[in-house]
């Protein structure tokens with residue numbers, strides 16, 4: 001199982017960041033769960049320097065630019081140099097600030113070009129009775145990865161994060177049955193876009209109010225390969241419980 005801790009902008013000081021890293025390193029050492037931490041970018045540079053532990057680091061986004069006279073931008077190459085090996089791309093909080101499917105597709109290409117494993121966030125705003133949310137999910141995946149070469153498409157991790165489930169509590173997150181259906185649907189879409197049987201190796205994660213109270217049922221029968229955890233990932237006790245409940 002893969003757990004990605006999306007710290008968003010919750011962590012703003014190095015002391016707290018270092019203590020969360022220490023907790024995660026211990027979890028990674030004592031369990032077989034793979035832990036990826038996505039700190040705010042200035043902190044990532046400090047935390048990931050010379051990292052040799054089992055914990056990996058992720059950018060929360062990468063710039064659409066490849067560098068040059070672009071004040072304020074943080075490129076995929078700079079993240080890779082800082083020690084990141086993953087990059088979250090297309091998070092709904094970035095889409096809300098203007099990331100279109102086209103920009104997201106370019107960001108994926110930059111991430112891959114610099115050796116970062118992209119974690120592509122997709123997910124519908126709301127669930128309707130007619131299944132239109134399925135087309136939203138299909139479209140977001142297709143537009144993001146269709147311009148990549150087939151072997152690049154296979155590198156993309158999909159994080160299904162329905163907007164209606166983000167930033168709530170376990171009780172308001174998705175049910176295991178609904179998640180199971182969506183995971184199957186995402187795998188079907190990937191099978192249409194990836195060569196041969198390679199989509200069978202693609203990782204599909206879930207994110208949206210993952211907490212200690214719902215991780216077990218969600219992991220149990222849904223077929224997901226892991227989780228993207230937001231608010232609960234910056235609470236060391238909750239994060240430890242999430243990882244331990246997966247074992």
Ligand code: PGA
Nearest residue numbers: 166167208209229230231
């Ligand atoms: P949440 O955030 O766990 O706080 O719902 C998840 C995410 O937005 O990645």
